Amino acid sequence: MFSFELLRDAVLIGVLLGCFYAAVSLGLSIAFGLLDVPHVAHPAFLVLAAYVVYFLNEHYGVDPLLAGLLITPLFFLFGLVAYRLYYETFEKRGSDAGVRGIAFFFGIAFIIEVLIILQFGVDQRSVTADYVGKAWRIGEMRIPFRLVVAFVVAVALTVLLTLYLSRTFMGRAIRAVAQDQEALRLMGANPIRIKQWAFGIATAVLGIAGALLIIVAPVEPTLDRAYIGRTFCVVVMAGLGSMSGTLVAAIILGVAETIVLTLFGASWAPAISFAMLLGVLAVRPQGLFGRRS
Amino acid sequence: MKRTGIYFWTGAALFLGAALLMTQVIGNQYPFFAGYVILQFIVLAVAWSILGGYAGYVNFGTAAFFGIGVYTSVFLFKATGAPLPVQIAAAAAIGALMGFALGLLTLRMQGIFFSIATIAATIIIETAITNWRYVGGAAGIQLQRPAVTAPFDNYVEMLFFVQAMLVVLAVAISRYIQRSWMGRGLQALKDDELAAECTGVPTLRLKLMACVISGALMCAAGAPGAMYLQYADPSSAFNLNYSVSTLAMSLIGGTAHWAGPVIGAIVLGTTQQLLTVTISSEVNVLVLGVMLVLFVVAAPEGIIGLVRKVRRKRNEGEG
Numbered sequence: 001m002f003s004f005e006l007l008r009d010a011v012l013i014g015v016l017l018g019c020f021y022a023a024v025s026l027g028l029s030i031a032f033g034l035l036d037v038p039h040v041a042h043p044a045f046l047v048l049a050a051y052v053v054y055f056l057n058e059h060y061g062v063d064p065l066l067a068g069l070l071i072t073p074l075f076f077l078f079g080l081v082a083y084r085l086y087y088e089t090f091e092k093r094g095s096d097a098g099v100r101g102i103a104f105f106f107g108i109a110f111i112i113e114v115l116i117i118l119q120f121g122v123d124q125r126s127v128t129a130d131y132v133g134k135a136w137r138i139g140e141m142r143i144p145f146r147l148v149v150a151f152v153v154a155v156a157l158t159v160l161l162t163l164y165l166s167r168t169f170m171g172r173a174i175r176a177v178a179q180d181q182e183a184l185r186l187m188g189a190n191p192i193r194i195k196q197w198a199f200g201i202a203t204a205v206l207g208i209a210g211a212l213l214i215i216v217a218p219v220e221p222t223l224d225r226a227y228i229g230r231t232f233c234v235v236v237m238a239g240l241g242s243m244s245g246t247l248v249a250a251i252i253l254g255v256a257e258t259i260v261l262t263l264f265g266a267s268w269a270p271a272i273s274f275a276m277l278l279g280v281l282a283v284r285p286q287g288l289f290g291r292r293s
Numbered sequence: 294m295k296r297t298g299i300y301f302w303t304g305a306a307l308f309l310g311a312a313l314l315m316t317q318v319i320g321n322q323y324p325f326f327a328g329y330v331i332l333q334f335i336v337l338a339v340a341w342s343i344l345g346g347y348a349g350y351v352n353f354g355t356a357a358f359f360g361i362g363v364y365t366s367v368f369l370f371k372a373t374g375a376p377l378p379v380q381i382a383a384a385a386a387i388g389a390l391m392g393f394a395l396g397l398l399t400l401r402m403q404g405i406f407f408s409i410a411t412i413a414a415t416i417i418i419e420t421a422i423t424n425w426r427y428v429g430g431a432a433g434i435q436l437q438r439p440a441v442t443a444p445f446d447n448y449v450e451m452l453f454f455v456q457a458m459l460v461v462l463a464v465a466i467s468r469y470i471q472r473s474w475m476g477r478g479l480q481a482l483k484d485d486e487l488a489a490e491c492t493g494v495p496t497l498r499l500k501l502m503a504c505v506i507s508g509a510l511m512c513a514a515g516a517p518g519a520m521y522l523q524y525a526d527p528s529s530a531f532n533l534n535y536s537v538s539t540l541a542m543s544l545i546g547g548t549a550h551w552a553g554p555v556i557g558a559i560v561l562g563t564t565q566q567l568l569t570v571t572i573s574s575e576v577n578v579l580v581l582g583v584m585l586v587l588f589v590v591a592a593p594e595g596i597i598g599l600v601r602k603v604r605r606k607r608n609e610g611e612g
Contacts, residue, residue: 038404038405038408040409085590089589089590093593099345099349099351099404100544100589100593101405102351102353102405102408103351103540103541103544103585103589104585104586104589104590106537106540106585107537107541107581107582107583107585107586107589108582108586109582110537110578110579110581110582110585111579111582111583111586113578113582114575114576114578114579114582115579117575118575118579225533228409228412229412229413229416232409236406236409267420267423267424267431268420268424270416270419270420271416271417271419271420271421274412274413274414274416274417275413275417277409277410277413278410278413278414278417281401281402281406281409281410281413282398282401282402282410
């Protein structure tokens with residue numbers, strides 16, 4: 001039953017899927033990797049974005065990718081507010097921020113989940129667009145077009161964010177605040193405003209990531225639980241805060257998932273990301289491209 | 294025995310007596326169905342706080358321990374028809390082993406990394422059980438309750454009383470830990486692990502002990518669950534809601550004192566039971582989320598902290 005063709009297909013689909021995983025993890029890479037915010041509600045924000053895209057597509061016929069782009073300013077503001085709330089209640093008070101921070105974000109994630117259920121119900125939802133449901137045929141192979149779209153957008157997003165963080169003033173400031181907040185403060189800059197801005201960016205990216213999420217597969221309200229594993233796996237494996245590392249780590253995860261899926265069947269799939277996450281945490285907590293030794 | 298000890302054990306005896314009396318007097322089954330769930334959450338919250346509250350390691354793997362408790366019972370019952378006490382004892386033993394593994398995990402990870410690792414372990418265990426055909430796989434498994442033992446005339450009443458005994462056991466252990474050298478050691482390592490280690494606190498031994506005790510109690514709390522529902526399936530036995538509910542109950546009650554998780558579990562558990570009956574289980578989860586956020590933001594020390602604050606103010610007013 002095992003053949004070279006099967007493996008080749010799995011790897012190819014895995015790479016495409018991996019790029020998509022990178023797109024949904026980039027925000028967390030900033031929020032958790034650079035800013036050290038224990039943002040377990042990140043996947044819930046992602047699913048929320050997917051539902052907003054669904055709403056725009058279903059009721060106004062907006063193209064899902066365009067809808068994703070349209071909601072980014074909204075999510076940017078949402079991120080600013082969320083970080084301010086987190087900062088005022090936890091970081092500012094100092095002690096024990098970690099424990100309560102995680103509890104706080106888990107509470108937020110549950111609230112979002114239930115609000116989605118109350119508004120949209122528990123059924124799966126998907127979007128309609130020209131590129132959803134079609135496939136490219138290369139010889140024997142079928143490549144779903146929606147994965148290609150996700151791949152292109154994901155790579156573009158990664159490149160853009162890498163450039164933003166390395167070339168622009170604000171981007172460099174964000175990386176500086178991740179390295180040494182105190183030094184920044186002594187130089188007269190306000191580290192909290194920079195972090196708030198960065199968290200806004202991290203959340204804004206989710207607008208487009210959410211669009212990709214619902215393009216790649218139908219969504220349901222509790223989908224965020226599976227993505228806790230995937231996004232944290234990618235970010236931790238990448239080494240906290242590395243954008244290009246995020247892409248590589250996500251591709252590794254995508255390929256691993258599709259290979260296991262092909263060899264052992266779908267029932268083992270949910271464990272892959274969590275197993276890799278646990279493995280990385282136990283063996284190499286600084287990640288593959290870690291900034292901390 | 295000190296005076297507080299006498300009060301405590303008298304209270305525990307009264308509690309068990311009342312629970313036993315309830316099973317003999319009340320004919321309606323509903324109070325036992327609802328009460329069982331609340332008692333189960335008291336055990337979980339108290340057990341969770343031994344590690345999460347005293348030592349400050351936030352374990353999101355409550356669902357894993359609970360689910361393994363359920364499935365230990367399922368397996369033993371299906372394989373050997375083992376009676377309930379054996380199921381619970383076996384679950385506690387396995388829970389202790391899992392706790393030991395969890396304790397080893399604390400060697401390498403702290404803070405959020407530890408928490409995420411426990412979520413990861415939960416999903417991995419759930420997936421393994423889902424793929425284990427013998428205990429029903431993803432579809433779950435039906436169980437037929439055996440005959441009930443005297444003096445109970447109904448199986449749920451008996452489970453209710455068994456869970457009440459587990460509550461007393463869990464609270465007694467937690468109270469003992471808090472008041473002994475262990476509690477002080479755990480407190481020290483919560484504040485600063487490195488400093489504690491340097492001043493001679495055996496941090497590793499303490500962490501392992503806390504994990505083993507906490508794990509054994511959580512698994513034991515899950516063990517009667519299989520017979521309670523007469524059914525088990527992986528996605529509900531390992532549901533993340535158990536982890537978050539338990540955490541919420543402990544934080545809402547306050548983790549500084551053994552009574553905190555008990556209060557939190559009673560308050561939140563009762564609210565949830567009422568909401569599930571009167572409105573819906575979705576709103577129930579919403580209330581859980583909102584209460585968790587509210588307490589974490591506005592009352593970080595929980596109900597215990599609020600009570601202490603009020604008392605202190607009153608004392609200042611008098612003095």
